[in-house]
Amino acid sequence: MSLRYIGKGVRRVDGADKVTGQAMFVADITVPRMLHAKVVRAGVPHARIVSLSTTEAEGMPGVHKVVTGQGCEILFGTCLWDQPPIAVDRVRHAGEPVAVVLALTEHQAEEAAKKVKVEYEPLPFLLDPVEAAKPGAPLLHEKNGSYRRVEYIVHSEAGSNIFHRYKLRKGDTEAGFAAADVVVEEHFEFPLSAHCALEPHGAICRFTQGGDIEMWASNQAPFVLRDVLADMFKIPVTRIRVRIPYLGGGFGGKSDVCIEPLVAYVASKVPGWAVKLVLSRKEVFVGSLIGRGMKGRMKIGARKDGTFIALEAEMFFSDGAYGDTSWPVVTVAGHNCTGPFEFPNCKVDSCGVYTNTPPVGAYRGYGHPEGQFMAGRLVDMLARKLGMPPADLMRKNFLCEGRKNGLGQEIKRSHGDLFACLDKVEKAIGATPLPAEDDTYLYGRGMAAMMKAPKMAANASSTAYLQLSNDGSVFINLSGIEMGQGCQTAFSQIAAEALKMPIERIRMYRDVDTQFTPWEWQTVASMQTYRGGRAIVLACERAVELLRQNASLVFDCPMEEVEYDGEACFRRSLPGNRLPVGSLARGYMFGNGLTVGTPVQTTGTYRVAGVTEPDPETGMGNAAGSWTFGVQAADIRIEKATGKIDVLHYASCFDPGRVINPVTIRGQIAGGVVQGLGAALMEKLEFGANGVARNTNFGPYRIPTVDDMPDRFTIEFIETPNPEGPFCAKPIGEHPIVAVAPTILNAIRNATGVEFTRLPVRPEDVLEALRRKEGV
Amino acid sequence: MAAITLKVNGTTHTIELEHDRVRLAEILREQLGLTGTKVGCGVGKCGSCTVLVNGEPVTSCTLLARKADGAEILTIEGMADGAVLHPIQEAFLDAGAVQCGFCTPGLILRTYSLLRAHPTADDGQIVEMLRHHLCRCTGYEAILAAVKLSRERMQSA
Ligand code: FES
Ligand code: FES
Numbered sequence: 001m002s003l004r005y006i007g008k009g010v011r012r013v014d015g016a017d018k019v020t021g022q023a024m025f026v027a028d029i030t031v032p033r034m035l036h037a038k039v040v041r042a043g044v045p046h047a048r049i050v051s052l053s054t055t056e057a058e059g060m061p062g063v064h065k066v067v068t069g070q071g072c073e074i075l076f077g078t079c080l081w082d083q084p085p086i087a088v089d090r091v092r093h094a095g096e097p098v099a100v101v102l103a104l105t106e107h108q109a110e111e112a113a114k115k116v117k118v119e120y121e122p123l124p125f126l127l128d129p130v131e132a133a134k135p136g137a138p139l140l141h142e143k144n145g146s147y148r149r150v151e152y153i154v155h156s157e158a159g160s161n162i163f164h165r166y167k168l169r170k171g172d173t174e175a176g177f178a179a180a181d182v183v184v185e186e187h188f189e190f191p192l193s194a195h196c197a198l199e200p201h202g203a204i205c206r207f208t209q210g211g212d213i214e215m216w217a218s219n220q221a222p223f224v225l226r227d228v229l230a231d232m233f234k235i236p237v238t239r240i241r242v243r244i245p246y247l248g249g250g251f252g253g254k255s256d257v258c259i260e261p262l263v264a265y266v267a268s269k270v271p272g273w274a275v276k277l278v279l280s281r282k283e284v285f286v287g288s289l290i291g292r293g294m295k296g297r298m299k300i301g302a303r304k305d306g307t308f309i310a311l312e313a314e315m316f317f318s319d320g321a322y323g324d325t326s327w328p329v330v331t332v333a334g335h336n337c338t339g340p341f342e343f344p345n346c347k348v349d350s351c352g353v354y355t356n357t358p359p360v361g362a363y364r365g366y367g368h369p370e371g372q373f374m375a376g377r378l379v380d381m382l383a384r385k386l387g388m389p390p391a392d393l394m395r396k397n398f399l400c401e402g403r404k405n406g407l408g409q410e411i412k413r414s415h416g417d418l419f420a421c422l423d424k425v426e427k428a429i430g431a432t433p434l435p436a437e438d439d440t441y442l443y444g445r446g447m448a449a450m451m452k453a454p455k456m457a458a459n460a461s462s463t464a465y466l467q468l469s470n471d472g473s474v475f476i477n478l479s480g481i482e483m484g485q486g487c488q489t490a491f492s493q494i495a496a497e498a499l500k501m502p503i504e505r506i507r508m509y510r511d512v513d514t515q516f517t518p519w520e521w522q523t524v525a526s527m528q529t530y531r532g533g534r535a536i537v538l539a540c541e542r543a544v545e546l547l548r549q550n551a552s553l554v555f556d557c558p559m560e561e562v563e564y565d566g567e568a569c570f571r572r573s574l575p576g577n578r579l580p581v582g583s584l585a586r587g588y589m590f591g592n593g594l595t596v597g598t599p600v601q602t603t604g605t606y607r608v609a610g611v612t613e614p615d616p617e618t619g620m621g622n623a624a625g626s627w628t629f630g631v632q633a634a635d636i637r638i639e640k641a642t643g644k645i646d647v648l649h650y651a652s653c654f655d656p657g658r659v660i661n662p663v664t665i666r667g668q669i670a671g672g673v674v675q676g677l678g679a680a681l682m683e684k685l686e687f688g689a690n691g692v693a694r695n696t697n698f699g700p701y702r703i704p705t706v707d708d709m710p711d712r713f714t715i716e717f718i719e720t721p722n723p724e725g726p727f728c729a730k731p732i733g734e735h736p737i738v739a740v741a742p743t744i745l746n747a748i749r750n751a752t753g754v755e756f757t758r759l760p761v762r763p764e765d766v767l768e769a770l771r772r773k774e775g776v
Numbered sequence: 777m778a779a780i781t782l783k784v785n786g787t788t789h790t791i792e793l794e795h796d797r798v799r800l801a802e803i804l805r806e807q808l809g810l811t812g813t814k815v816g817c818g819v820g821k822c823g824s825c826t827v828l829v830n831g832e833p834v835t836s837c838t839l840l841a842r843k844a845d846g847a848e849i850l851t852i853e854g855m856a857d858g859a860v861l862h863p864i865q866e867a868f869l870d871a872g873a874v875q876c877g878f879c880t881p882g883l884i885l886r887t888y889s890l891l892r893a894h895p896t897a898d899d900g901q902i903v904e905m906l907r908h909h910l911c912r913c914t915g916y917e918a919i920l921a922a923v924k925l926s927r928e929r930m931q932s933a
Pocket of ligand 2: 248877914
């Protein structure tokens, strides 16, 4: 069967809204009776609040109220309830809200916020997760271990700052290392970083005087948010309505919950008024979620022939003041730090540690970049030790049919073909010889392979609602958040293909509104096109069934005799007598008004079946519901005089099962690679001696510009059909970022002979290393 | 407080300023409802808020509104002719240069100002101009392609 829309570069369905400025983001929304909020933040990393005076602020022009945490007994969370919406008597990071001023204009709120007086008694602060995890370290949470939590999956260690430890125990690593001919081991660091979605976080919330909660938010997880609000305020879920307009990028930084509990708490103090908070960019750095923050050690053992036999790793995540958004990152970083390789014996300890920084949350790649940075670099080191090309060493150990991953799950052919990915990347990168060192530059080539599996609630599902109209046009309603990844366009393509209809007749609901759009877990883990797409295919299949059933009533013949071709239904024996789909949309109405059949409105639901949480003892189990594999390679050039690194060629090949849209998928890969270059070469949230973040805006926190883009991209795909996915597709959104850091650092090693193991590698680091090398 | 006059997308407005530090972006977004101008950083570093002031690209998050008194301003809302998109807008769509769309309005306006002044701008000038803008989604590849496509289309238009 030839496909009309799948695999075609269909224009984005949200494109016209976005190029004309009409796309609505939360900051663009104004509702009646709205107050503007300005947050007063701690400014100190760890302290007890001695006194808090709002009197002067309350007297300022336009001020409606100043809300503090006094008397607040709420702790919110989804699996670990450890965070108050606003500081009560203690602050645990410098960006923590201590008061919120509500005024008629933003300016008035800002002016009044300056008048809030807070006195602190400083407490010792901790930024380093290894230090913070040590016995005897000052505690951020004396109640760690006794907070309400889902005990099967969150493993807190009372009396310490370790709020979650994930353990993987597969096979016998001691015996494995004893049998190894070669062992490599290193310490690594992946610093705290900021997502830097261009749209700052925002939320509007109103507690109606009738007892309902209305919210508009820049959030990837409206249904999770709704549950959290219901739990915070002890009201039924059904009395909460969350609306999500377009998101100006998410990358995980807007997933789970972020600033919304604060805005809701404040709104609860002014029933009838709407409260609007839009963070400044600086506040996004200090007062939303940040990412990464891993310090770790990994050790790999192999036989002489290159077969991997054991892996041992330890990771400490600087997860900030609260742990609910980061514990699952810690888990998945642990069990997937093996990368796309088989290790018969694994011992991994991955710890989420309370530190005095903003809380860490999901960030594109979700633990995979952190863990696989270590694996990707060690494989390169091991290859050199074995005297083997890295590509050969990878081939020897790739996950493939019949092999088992760290969790003990058996890989099937449909999970993807790493060998084919590697072949393509080798060929693309090898086509241009790497220049030899010259007076000005060193040149290097590096490669790394990756895998990513979604981390999701075991009950995560998507539901599509489909409605056919009497003109033959179709509504699809599904709560996937459009944040730039292009799910709305992919959904339209999938629906048009499944219904065999022109894509112009398909219309996706735009805004997600928990009152009208079907329940959906959340838009994370690169699962939207995959899981939502499957739900749409099912809804479309049911719609076609209903159309044929309606037609069979009109023709008065068995349904098996009715055919459907996208435009009409007809009886196989009488192909000339066609009933257009529109005429069957609400049942079929004869000339005299008599109507038979059923209105064509259907639903389709898809959940990845059989997913379980990892076993608390071994850390193994059926925790991953799908995989996507890929390989990347880069040619770089280092300017000897400055240490500056230019990426000459960046080649990627992934196996997404099926490319739904070649234009949007290329955009995902190019965007992910460049974001990964940011992590490899420039990005790091820096803290001063006072424990306060210093580089909290664009500029001081440098992210890639057009100058940092590779001179050349190769972006290719292998399409190993995955029968589980819509038209055989697999997740592919976060994946391009996972292997960038090891790829680039392997290339730097190739160019300079220096083994970097800490990110980012900035020009000054390269220069210093080159000088040190020369000095030796 | 002082009032200023702005001619925005062809229409003249007289606007009262709440205080003397009000930025142009706030006026456009909050007083005139032109929310297509996006504020990504508020400090002149990301380019999302770029509008044309007397034909010149300016970060409206840093420009004091009173300094724009009497100016002619073009915002993203003034780019299309009714429901007919400007060729640059079409080019951004065709090149796949739009993902989340937050950086897009500013980029389109900057591209317009460049190509109006230099219809045959070379690739170096294009890169130079793009340095003023951050995009976290696309990796810039498609944006570069969109600007080149715009150059081609505006020449043949
Ligand atoms: S918002 Fe004006 S430059 Fe960033
Ligand atoms: S498209 Fe999202 S920032 Fe450029």
